[in-house]
Structures are given as C-alpha cells and as structure tokens.
Amino acid sequence: MNRIKTVKGTREFYPEEMSLRNYLYEKVRAASESFGYQEYDGPFIETIDLYAAKSGEELVKKQSFTFQDRGGESVTLRPELTPSLARMIATKQNELSYPVRWWSFGPFWRYEQPQKGRTREFFQWNIDMLGVASPEADAELIAVAATFLRSVGLSPERATIFVNNRRLMDSEFDALEIATDQRLEVSNLVDRRSKMESVKWDEYALELGLTQKQLDGLKDILGNYDLWKKSEELTRLFAALEALGVKAYIKFDPNIMRGLLYYTGTVFEAFETSRSLKRAILGGGRYDNLLADVGGNPLSGVGFAMGDVVMGIVLQEAGLLPEFAQTPAPVLVTVFNESLLLKSYALACELRNAGLNVMVFPEVAKLPKQFKFADKMKMKAALVLGPDEDAKGQVVVKNLLSGEQVAVTRELLLDMVRGLVKSNAAFHPTGQQG
RNA sequence: GUGGCUGUAGCUCAAUUGGCAGAGCGUCGCCCUGUGGAGGCGAAUGUUGCGGGAUCGUUCCCCGUCAGCCACCCCA
Numbered sequence: 001m002n003r004i005k006t007v008k009g010t011r012e013f014y015p016e017e018m019s020l021r022n023y024l025y026e027k028v029r030a031a032s033e034s035f036g037y038q039e040y041d042g043p044f045i046e047t048i049d050l051y052a053a054k055s056g057e058e059l060v061k062k063q064s065f066t067f068q069d070r071g072g073e074s075v076t077l078r079p080e081l082t083p084s085l086a087r088m089i090a091t092k093q094n095e096l097s098y099p100v101r102w103w104s105f106g107p108f109w110r111y112e113q114p115q116k117g118r119t120r121e122f123f124q125w126n127i128d129m130l131g132v133a134s135p136e137a138d139a140e141l142i143a144v145a146a147t148f149l150r151s152v153g154l155s156p157e158r159a160t161i162f163v164n165n166r167r168l169m170d171s172e173f174d175a176l177e178i179a180t181d182q183r184l185e186v187s188n189l190v191d192r193r194s195k196m197e198s199v200k201w202d203e204y205a206l207e208l209g210l211t212q213k214q215l216d217g218l219k220d221i222l223g224n225y226d227l228w229k230k231s232e233e234l235t236r237l238f239a240a241l242e243a244l245g246v247k248a249y250i251k252f253d254p255n256i257m258r259g260l261l262y263y264t265g266t267v268f269e270a271f272e273t274s275r276s277l278k279r280a281i282l283g284g285g286r287y288d289n290l291l292a293d294v295g296g297n298p299l300s301g302v303g304f305a306m307g308d309v310v311m312g313i314v315l316q317e318a319g320l321l322p323e324f325a326q327t328p329a330p331v332l333v334t335v336f337n338e339s340l341l342l343k344s345y346a347l348a349c350e351l352r353n354a355g356l357n358v359m360v361f362p363e364v365a366k367l368p369k370q371f372k373f374a375d376k377m378k379m380k381a382a383l384v385l386g387p388d389e390d391a392k393g394q395v396v397v398k399n400l401l402s403g404e405q406v407a408v409t410r411e412l413l414l415d416m417v418r419g420l421v422k423s424n425a426a427f428h429p430t431g432q433q434g
Numbered sequence: 435g436u437g438g439c440u441g442u443a444g445c446u447c448a449a450u451u452g453g454c455a456g457a458g459c460g461u462c463g464c465c466c467u468g469u470g471g472a473g474g475c476g477a478a479u480g481u482u483g484c485g486g487g488a489u490c491g492u493u494c495c496c497c498g499u500c501a502g503c504c505a506c507c508c509c510a
Contacts, residue, residue: 008501008502062508063508063509079509110508110510112508113436113508115502116504118509258509280510307509308510309510310510369470370470372470376470382469384468386468400470
C-alpha cells in the first residue's frame with residue numbers, strides 16, 4: 001500500500017487512543033484542581049534561546065526540533081514547558097498573587113530515537129508552585145503526584161516516588177572534597193549507577209578523576225538510605241508527606257539526581273514497581289534560579305512533569321486501563337425508505353433537542369444492515385419509523401441489549417428512550433476496573 | 435548520533451536448499467423484501483516497505499535507503 005507515511009515518531013490518535021489521552025487529561029485535571037491549581041498553557045513554538053540557559057545540553061543541541069520559519073527566524077517546537085512558565089511568570093511577576101499554582105497538559109516534541117516509552121511527539125502534564133520555597137511546598141507537589149497515581153489505580157505497591165535533595169548531596173560531595181567542576185559529571189555518574197555493572201561503574205568513576213577514597217565515600221553515601229536524617233529539608237518534607245497522607249508512596253533514595261540542570265533542592269522521580277519499563281513515569285523538583293535566568297527577579301519554584309506515553313504503557317501493562325466506551329451515540333434512528341428518510345431526520349432532531357445524543361443512519365438501507373451497524377457501534381437503542389408506525393403516529397423503540405421492542409406514541413417516546421439510555425449505562429462503563 | 439532485530443492482504447502471521455503468493459481474523463455480499471449479536475455459503479484486497487545488484491528465475495542471497503521494535507545516549 002502506497003500511503004504517505006507519518007513523520008517519524010509522531011502519533012495518530014484513533015478514537016480508542018484518543019479516549020486514553022482524554023482519560024489521562026481528566027485524571028490530571030482532577031488531581032491538579034483538587035489542590036487548587038489553575039490550568040494554563042504556553043506557546044508550542046519558542047526560540048531555542050529560551051532553553052539554551054538551563055535545559056541541559058543534550059536536550060537543546062540534540063533533541064530539539066529546530067527549523068527556520070519563512071522569515072528566517074530559528075524556531076523550536078517546545079521540548080518542555082518549565083522555561084516558558086518561568087518567562088510567563090517573570091512577565092507578570094509584580095501582578096500575580098503568590099503562591100502561583102498552575103498546571104498544564106499539552107503536546108511537546110523531542111527529536112530522539114523512538115522506542116518503547118519514547119516518541120518524538122508526546123503529551124505532558126506540568127504542574128508547578130512558585131513563590132514559596134519550603135519543604136512543605138515540595139511535599140504538596142509530591143502529594144499531587146501521589147494523588148494522581150492513586151486515582152488511576154496505581155497503589156503504593158505498584159508505584160513509588162523516590163525522593164532526594166540536591167543540597168544534601170552537594171554538602172556530601174563537599175565533605176568528599178569533590179571539585180566543583182566535577183559535580184555535573186558526578187551527577188551523571190550517580191544517575192547511571194543502576195544501569196551499569198558495578199565494576200564498570202567503579203572504573204568509570206575513576207576515569208572521571210575521582211580518587212579511590214572519594215569513590216568509596218560516594219558509594220557509602222549512595223548506599224545510605226538514612227542519609228535524609230542529616231537534612232533538615234528532607235526531614236520536614238517527609239513529615240509533611242505524612243500529614244498529606246501519601247507517605248506510603250514515598251521512599252528516600254540518594255541515587256536520584258535528575259539530569260536537568262535547573263534543579264537545586266528537592267528532586268523526585270516515580271517508577272512503576274516492576275520496572276519493566278526502566279523509565280520514570282514522572283519527575284521533578286525544586287528550582288531556585290530559573291526565574292532569574294529568564295530575566296525575572298529571583299523566585300523559587302517546585303514542580304514536576306509526567307509524559308503520557310510511559311503512563312499509558314504502565315497502565316496497560318498493569319491491566320488498569322478503563323474499558324473506554326466506544327459508543328459515539330447511544331441511540332440510532334433507522335431509515336426505512338426513501339419517503340421516510342426526512343421523517344427519520346426530523347425524529348432525530350426532536351430527540352437531540354431534548355438533550356440526547358442521536359445518530360441517524362445516513363441513507364436508505366436494509367434494516368438488518370442498520371441494526372448490525374448499531375450493534376457494532378455498541379449502541380443502546382434503535383428506533384424504527386416505518387410505514388405502519390408513521391400511519392399510527394408511533395415509533396418502534398428497540399432495546400439493543402435485550403432485543404425487546406415496543407411501539408410507542410410520540411408522547412411516551414422521550415421517556416422511553418431516556419430510560420433505555422440510562423438503564424443500560426452500566427454495560428459501557430467509563431470508570432476503571434480491576 | 436551508535437549498534438542489533440524486523441518489514442508479506444486492513445490486522446496477526448505462514449511460504450521446504452532460490453522454483454505458480456497462503457491461512458486465520460476482519461471487511462463486503464448472500465442465506466434474511468420490517469429487525470442486530472450466533473451460524474452457513476461466497477467474494478474482494480498484494481509493486482512481498484522502497485531502490486539497486488547477483489541469478490535462467492527471488493518474499494528468500496548481497497548493497498543502499500526508509501520505517502518499526504530493542505539496547506545505548508538522554509529524558510517525561
């Protein structure tokens with residue numbers, strides 16, 4: 001078949017996939033709004049300069065979709081939202097009421113090799129609080145994440161949010177006398193630890209210029225799951241998480257560093273427990289300097305992002321995908337013959353005016369074909385307006401699940417159809433199962 | 435950007451050392467001129483991803499390319 005191909009890494013949302021996307025959007029909205037966050041959005045296209053400051057070299061130089069527009073300007077499809085958010089805040093910095101609590105769900109693009117859990121086009125939930133720099137504010141964001149996980153059926157047994165603090169790690173690195181210009185490489189080293197064999201990881205560390213003593217010290221730190229007790233921030237954070245009722249989801253992990261350069265304090269990442277996907281389902285942290293970097297006055301923020309691709313795979317593999325209703329409309333008005341075509345259209349109009357979602361078969365066709373169609377579409381009721389009914393001022397209403405049908409007058413029709421649509425609602429659940 | 439595997443009907447996949455392109459599911463039609471789901475019968479759909487090469491001859495071998503998957507890199 002000689003179809004024109006889709007652009008590599010882009011996604012087509014057939015109705016079923018669209019249902020999943022909208023389901024995630026609904027759950028994201030519910031979790032965000034339950035904590036009082038407001039929805040916003042930024043431009044889908046930005047200049048590369050916006051990201052150059054702090055987003056990380058890989059993301060800017062290798063993973064951005066950058067091209068020239070017709071005016072010769074270099075533009076970028078947004079690879080993330082936080083820098084846009086920082087600018088938006090900076091623009092209205094003096095007129096906003098703080099703390100600002102904002103969330104967003106929209107498309108992003110990153111030019112990378114598509115593979116499981118990674119496409120070049122994806123949807124991402126972003127949620128941030130700005131203007132309060134406290135462990136309790138960090139805890140709130142983590143609690144929003146946990147609330148979302150719970151709402152899609154991921155219990156604490158199935159998903160964990162791992163938490164660390166960059167300031168704590170920095171002071172530990174200070175104690176080991178790791179040089180400032182080595183910090184970034186050491187961060188990457190820590191990030192990579194779970195993915196490498198320990199012997200090779202050791203070699204790699206020494207190659208980076210760490211002494212054996214520093215390496216041993218580093219390994220002590222990374223294996224110390226009580227390290228958080230040394231950090232007042234983390235101690236307060238975990239207390240707040242307890243009060244927020246989400247402690248069951250949380251684990252301290254000194255190995256969590258995160259790649260983005262702008263994180264300065266608390267950092268966290270959520271993983272599905274089986275780790276069949278080695279990717280974080282969400283991640284974020286506190287950034288103290290980002291606003292100043294885009295030209296605003298210093299203002300601290302905390303937030304996280306969650307991609308739809310990994311989330312969708314996790315839910316699917318856990319058997320937590322809801323059974324999405326495929327029914328475009330619950331009621332079909334059949335068309336009996338040419339001379340009754342417009343009467344069927346008028347009948348459908350009448351029902352729609354009464355607030356029902358109604359489809360008319362768009363042409364004259366044999367009834368079996370029309371019923372078959374209604375069946376495939378999982379519709380609940382089919383209406384027949386044939387010569388007999390027309391003569392008596394009636395309409396036949398058929399219950400497509402039971403097969404029963406009755407002829408009713410126009411006066412009784414509405415209640416009858418409404419009753420069917422409601423009573424059969426349970427056959428096409430939109431809520432979650434299992 | 436690097437490496438590995440894969441690419442055959444709408445979908446999932448067969449096809450013997452290189453010798454006529456197949457099945458299941460789905461779709462459509464009929465059985466059934468006022469009634470769907472089950473069943474029976476029948477039909478349609480192929481540039482074997484694309485381009486080149488070797489060969490009497492290729493879905494099969496070789497090269498290139500594109501796409502998907504997997505791993506690396508990075509990250510949501």
